[in-house]
Amino acid sequence: MxxxxxxxxxxxxxxxxxxxSYYTPYNRLSIDCGATNTWEDPLTNYWWRLDDEFIKSGQNILLSVTTNRLPLETLRYFPEGTKNCYNLPLEVQEKYLIRAGFYYGNYDNLSKPPTFNLEFDGNLWATVTTSLGTDPIYHEVIYITRKEYVSICITKTQQGQIPFISSLEAISIAIYDGVYRLMNNDTALYLERRTNYGANQTFPERFDTLAEYYNRFWKPEQLPNYQNPFNGIDSDFSSMAENSPPYKVLNSAIRAQNVSDSIFLPIDFHEKAPLSAYFVFYFYHVGPWPNLNNITKQIVYIDGIEKNATTVRPYEECVVVSVYPVNVTGTANVTISPAQGTTLPPTLNAMEVFTTIEVSSSKSDPRLSFCAFFYxxxxxxxxxxxxx
The missing domain is CATH 1.10.1200 (Non-ribosomal Peptide Synthetase Peptidyl Carrier Protein; Chain A)
Structure with a gap:
């Protein structure tokens, strides 16, 4: 005995x-859903993996169309079951940017793009509404992991509609503690928009790893009512400022026409219900370079309430203004106005807007998986x- x-x-x-031995965490994971061969991304030099090591349900298919992004040319669809889940082995208690991509491409020849839900660790992430359009749909969340395996689930919500997924990425952003520093452990950040102001539509959304370590997409946007200055400096590095914005993004901006004018930006959110928003503004001087006595002093308002007053000086590092929490319902109005003593018009280089997702806590021991229990x-x- x-x-x-x-x-x-x-x-x-x-x-x-x-x-x-069953758990090998990834700091960076790129999954080409539905693919049959791994491949190296020439822009980031990271390898895209097959998805069959992270999920066992669903069926793979190769689209009959070509796109400018290889991961979108295959997908995994789920004709069986209500909920199908990927299990991603990630570091515990680290901040990750997780992005899911969807491109219907009329793969089933039915011309009926489906609508379904996307979840992470049992939390509703987004309602995915696909279309017959040629632009992919991305949903991105910043999340502090609770356990070794993060569950990403695609859930059927409409009778007769078959959910699918094209790509899935997870990138650790825990290298610097100050990245999105205002978020807390009880919430995740759902990306509403990330805009590279002043850049025209020919400017890329993605950059190499040296310029953009976190592999964020920055959507270029020029606004005709404002100046759209561009430095033309092609820097391959990211700024040392908060959140490490790429200089490729900071080298363009929108600027008010006159020193006494303001910038007005209406921001639409994904739903009309009351939400808690997280704003990040990036300010950096874009040429022509003035003398050192010229500075930009400006005040940031959201829905008429002053949130920050800042000064941007030529030849100095990017100024980052983070504002959280901001209560919004449907739309928020951002105003950047000149402050007393400014000698240059208000300027904005880039902006990120998130809303928060309340994260449920897991009561189970993450180490006791089914395989462990069986063992x-x-x-x-x-x-x-x-x-x-």
Whole structure:
């Protein structure tokens, strides 16, 4: 009997090391859903992996159309079951940018793009509404992981409609503690928009890893009512300012026509219900370079309420203004106005807008997966049979 107890103790002592062998966390993970071959992204030099090691349900298909992004030319669709989930092995208690991509491409020849839900760790992430258009749909969330495996689920919500997914990415952004520093452990940040102001539509949304380590997409946008200055400096590095914005983004901007004018930006949100928003503004001087006595002093208002007053000086680092929380319902109106003493018009280089998702806490031990539980049963069964 004593020998039996001793063996059981040894089995349980070794068990954590056995469980650890099943868990290999990724700091950066790119999954080409539905693909049959891995491939290296020439822009980032990271490899896109197959998805069959992260999910066992669903069917793969190759689209009959070509796009400017290879991950969108295959997809995995889910004709069976209400909920189908990917399990991503990620570092615990780290901040990740997680992005899911969807491109219908009329893969089923039915011309009926589906609508379905996207979830992470049991939390509703987004309602995905696909279309017959040629532009992909991306949903992005910034999330502090709770356990070793993050569950990304595609959930059927409409009878007769089949959900699918084209790509799935997870990038750790925990290198610098100050990245999106105002978010807390109880919420995730859902991306509403990330805009590269002053850049025209021919400017890329994606950059190489040296310029944009976090692989964020920055949508270029010029506004005809404002000046759209562009430095023309092609820097391959990111700024040392908060959130590490790429200089490729900071080198363009929108600027008010006159020193006494303001910038007005209406921001639409994905739903009309009351939401809590997180704004990030990026200010950096774009040429022509004035003398050192010329500065931009400006005040940021959201829905008429002053949120920040800042000064932007030529030849100095980017100024980043983060504002959270901001209560919004449907639309928010951003105004950037000149402050007393400014000698240059208000300017905005880039802006990110998020809304928060309340994150439910998991009560289960993340280490005790089904495989681990099965392993325990096998070990204990062997002990019982051995010792009778």
């Amino acid at each position: 004593e020998k039996s107890i001793l063996v059981m103790v040894l089995v349980l002592a070794v068990l954590p090391y056995q469980l650890q 325990v049963l096998v070990c204990l069964s062997g002990v019982v049979v051995w010792f009778g």
